[in-house]
Amino acid sequence: MDNSMEIKFRATLLNEGLARIAVVQFINYLHPTMETIGEIKTIISEAVSNAIIHGYKMDDSKDVFLRATIEKDVLEIVVTDFGKGIEDLELARKPHYTTRPDLERAGMGLTIIDTLSDEFILRSVVNMGTKVIVKKKIHCTNLKEEESGSNELFKKAQQGSEEALNILYQQNKNLIYSILKRYNYQSQDQEDLVSSGSIGLIKAIKNFNVDLNLCFSTYAVPLILGEIRKYFREKNGLKVSRGLKEKGAEVQKFIENYLSKNQEEPSIETIGKNLNLSDEEVIMALEAGYQVTSLDKTHGEDNDTDLKDLIGEDNQKEIIDKMDVELALSVLTSKERLFVELRYYENLTQQEIAERFFINQVAISRMEKKILEKMRKKLLQN
16 A cells, blocks of 8 residues: 655754654554664664754754655655755765764765665755655565565576566666766766676676575675676776876875874875875776785785785774775675775774664674675685
């Protein structure tokens, strides 16, 4: 049954919990999974707190509006404020950007919403307000019949049925376009990018294990993203100018010196400020100077420590800092990669992540061990 609701509440963080409870109660008749509930609560929390903190500057005389609509098994959430608005939407969606650097854990809210959503739209007009629109499929415990039909298609496609493969491709091809929205690219590249994304999607269809309790999009997105990144790497690798290569070498040298002094990698913003480069120039320079780290490459002053030696139970931070990140992250789901970002680059504790995702710390601890083991196995296979 399709349904809708709308509530208005004062712009105080005390009402953040009210918003979460209202939406969870609203979707409860669909019998959503606990994972789905946790993700929706996180989306609501981030969207509402953004409206209160950034839109209204904590002015509790103002109102936040929340509308939720269900059509079949898709939930649409719209959070609206009539506050300050956002001057640069593209900049606002970048990880780590914030208008309140004085607050802890600021700058990841929109990234978290984007990661946990199936579709994310951000609209804003300066001094008029902001609207966050999110769509997310409700994974329910009572959809066994539909899941069974989908599972049969995957099995047929993996047995060689072109018809089943085409049906699944058409059903999921929007994943490619959703990922491409995150990139700035020239129009003449679109056909090649869609082709690259299609390779990843077809790989996902042919290798997806229907017996695992896993959403297909969660499995497919990393494979699609990997093929698109591969296209960019190969394209940029053929057309890197001497000046860009020099910048790449300069950036790599700065990173090495920074690591030596601070025992952690610098952010893109830090590199840019120190080398007088824009964020885009830093990213391009990193791409130009990128070299895949060998598992047998030695590290340290004595040159007697293999990267493999760093992969152990007591070296979790070093794993993330030292390993070939692109290779290791390729086996993770989008949610797992978000965890790595928060845990190892935002330096959040397990308890802080648990609170942000509305699950207990034990579950976070298990997730971390599972993620590191997956990354460790991937590295040892190559």
